[in-house]
Amino acid sequence: MIIFQWEAEQSTNDGDFNQMKARFWGVRGSIPTPGPETVKYGGNTTCIEVRLNDGRIIIIGAGSGIRALGNQLVVQDMKKGPLNVNLFISHTHWDHIMGFPFFTPIFIPGNKIKVHGPVNIGDESLEKIFALQMSYNYFPLRADELAADISYEILKEGSFQLFDDVQITTKILNHPIIDLGYKIEADGAVLVTIYDHEPFRNLFDSNPEDEDYDEVAKLEGEKAAQENNERVMQFMKSADLLIHDAQYTNKEYLSSKIGWGHSPIEYALYSCVKAGVKRLVLFHHEPTRTDSEFDIIQRALERRITRISNHHMEVFFAREGLEIDL
């Protein structure tokens, strides 16, 4: 059974941590969209705060949502001393790094911030890419003027121990740049992020009547797409909470968004059912999506989903301020 819990249960855990928890500070894709039509779900681009049971801080995404998170960290956490933050970047498209220059902890001496993220095709360092948006033409301060101790780590596909009791696994996804999904295993729970991601598809599909029809390429393309989708499926398999790209409806996707690197909501839903995910958060919302459109989509999904009866999964739309215990 699929339970649409559109208003996800708010965490009751206030400051006294027993388990990992996730809080959403930005849920929007592509560009911030403040305004009266995005009040309920929020207009900031992606940022997820992950708290371990002892208060250690992991942040996924440095979209515009990281600004408010940074301010809270300064006011609350820094009472106890300097911060030690691990920031994971899915990829370096602007909506996922734009908040970094406004993340107040980077200006405060003593704070330690480690930025983890994927390589790019030019082998440019993450440091250089981050510094670029803080160069003279774009920002009044340069990256080397930041007072915090900031370091950068390029990640490849695989697993590593972030701490003795925290394992991170990464998976390269399908997006118009090298993009990583993250799996965090800690406190006996598994949190997975899969955004910005579009299902792999056969780019060499064609009809035998086509002039450039190539059967070998078609078969090989089919196999490659299937195998890579299966790898993503395996990656999400053990998730207690999966945060999945759901930028479009299937109709929007098929009409004009194929190849843009984002998933239809229906795909996120069905693949998570198939992978046996326990809770699914639909994330990275289309910037033009208004609060009222979410209601329409919700009703349409509820009608369609009644066909799936043999799996218990909770599903809800991510919104700013939502906090979930794992």
Added chain:
Amino acid sequence: METKYLVRLNRYIDSMPSLSITVSKILEVTKNPQVTAKDLNKVISLDPVLVGKVLKLVNSAYYGLSNKVTSLVTAIIMLGINTIKNLALSTAVLGNMRKGSSFKTLNVDGFWRHSIGVGATSKLIATKIGIPAIRREEFFIGGLLHDIGKIPLNVIFEEEYLRAIQQADMHKTELIEMEKELIGITHCEVGKLIGEKWRLTDETYECILYHHDPNMASEKNFRLVSSVYIANIYCNLNEVGFSGNRYTKKIEDYLLSSVGVTEEYLDEIFESISAEIEKASVFLQVSGQK
């Protein structure tokens, strides 16, 4: 070989540009916002450097694959159109940044025709000997990349390479012998450096390293490497392009029979190979260049 030359070779390999002959087509294809995977596959597969760089990226340690990817189709699906497009563009632009420096001694058009010719011949041999369709691209890629080591050599050792070609011509001997004598490293050994840096598959790596001596190839890749060996000699003898090697030995009968082709078959496919190269030339709009 002196360390300073090795350093220069390695540095060149790290930023090796695509062949100038494919650049204008790459620029045209990548400028199109509606570019398809098929368009990209077509242009990339005509450039040994680009093929190598695409496989290098997908087989890099960043992708935690247990098996290396050998096919461009799979690589394009995994990396995505935009990443492939930008990789092709940045590789092409590397050449523009050092205008005229990618080929100093060898004629780029001759080299390109030879590479495509050996790739096409190897693939035809694969078809003839019953290699399954899905594996024939390995034969094409092995042939396309077999002489890749000549690119850095003819740039870094411009004068020596010219002398090596002249001496090989004068003494009616193979170029590889003169490379050894005058430069101290052969194009196969430079190809080995490239193969290691690009993390090429064993199959392609062995074609590059052993295409002058297929008996050194592993048992698994013997037929593949021997096919590239045969294709290379065949293209040299029939002047399919020119990559500096005018004199070459005759193809040994035992190799022809171990692979499973005959000289008669090779004679039969000459027209197909020429047609393949001409088709590629027209596609790249370089048919006017000689």
